[in-house]
Amino acid sequence: MSARFLETAQGRRIAYHKTRGDGPVVVFLGGLKSDMEGTKALHLEVWARARGQAFLRFDYSGHGISSHAYEDTCIGDWHQDTLAVVDQLTEGEIVPVGSSMGGWQALLLAKARPERIKGMVTIAAAPDFTEDGWWASFDAAQKAELQEHGLVHLPSDYMDPFVVTRRMIEDGRRHLVLRDPLDLPFPLRCLQGTADTAVSTETALRLLDHATCADMRLSLVKDADHRFSDPKCLVMIEQAVTEVLSI
Template sequence: MTDIRFHAMPDGRQIAFRFAPGQGPTLVFLPGYMSDMAGGKATAVFEMAQATGLSCLLLDYSGCGESPGDFADGSLSRWKDEIVALVDALGLQDVVLMGSSMGGWLMLLAGLALGERLKGLVGIAPAPDFTDWGVAQMDKALLADGETIYEDNPYGPEPTPTHPGFWADGQANLLLGGEIALDCPVRLLHGQRDPDVPWEISLQLAEKLRSADVQVTLIKDGDHRLSRESDIALLLRTAAELVLPRAAAAD
């Protein structure tokens, strides 16, 4: 793995990232909620890119992983701006965004902001609009009143917080209610034993995307993380199939 570098945002935020230059569109991995670039899927994508000479970018949103800051200040809009700022700062002209869970919502928002630079999307259990469908009505009322809610966390010892600022920003960035104006190739991977994000969300997303080149792969025994060896192999094949033909065409 390459060394961690930091990008300074205009307000002084420091965004940790790893970047491996290479051929073709740059694979940009976007972690899920409270996750970071040290996760197994992100690491596997980076190592695959290095082994095949592809360009790859990993990053930690502010307040996550190696990026300093308070997680409670995070929001989709804030983190989307950080993604776009890094792409700009590195001078990346063509990118394929790969988003896991919440990262699958961020890949859509960042993709809309990147315009013609976006060459593809790979969603792993993508969770667009989860502040709407994933939050109980009673909890929405608490969040609207400015309270933080906490839920059991099956992936760690600490409960998972949802802060009112994050929730309100999510509600302002809902996408599944209308057409999503993206025309690039899209590949969505979703486990049918996902207890956190219903696999039907990927089908809804496929319907709302304007692109005609959208494929959904359902893994019947797959869970939310899709981090088994077979799941990661599928992810790497999917990413490579999107990027390698474009890399060859650019040579």
């Protein structure tokens, strides 16, 4: 099936696939420079169809086949994209499943639309990574390059080297979720691999300690990496989503 497109109020064209079924709608929020054709998104779509569950996956602006260039977008833009998709393409309760940067997006969504969320699952959630990961790891030369030229190139274990722009850093600071109270009034299941070199176990523990949530559980999976997409990990994701749907 061909992707459909949603035009946002900001003029961005967001590609998506929506599977009809019973609610709540499971909404997959992908990671940085990932797209809706990734292993986890497609696996959950097959799982949702098999059980008659409504499911939605999409590409943020600057990702996949949505509009705009990655270098021209940032956390706040992707938050606006997420809100547009949720507000215009879903009704009633939703279950966001956020992977890596999508975990940060899921938490921003929880702050903006708490009444819509039945439960949430995060996979190697990376809240505040622009500040605590990128900016905190930059040396003086990189910080100077960012200020002077507006961008820095960084290597990655999980993708091609990518560009970090000054706008990404500055915008990220306006969307931090681990500095102020974070109330999550719904069941939350967090999955984290111990062999993840992109998001540390310490980040997962920091989120667990910081959030106010009556039903929050963190599962650490020995030797699982950041992709968290081998058969055993995919089953764990299914189980976590099933659990929060049933509560």
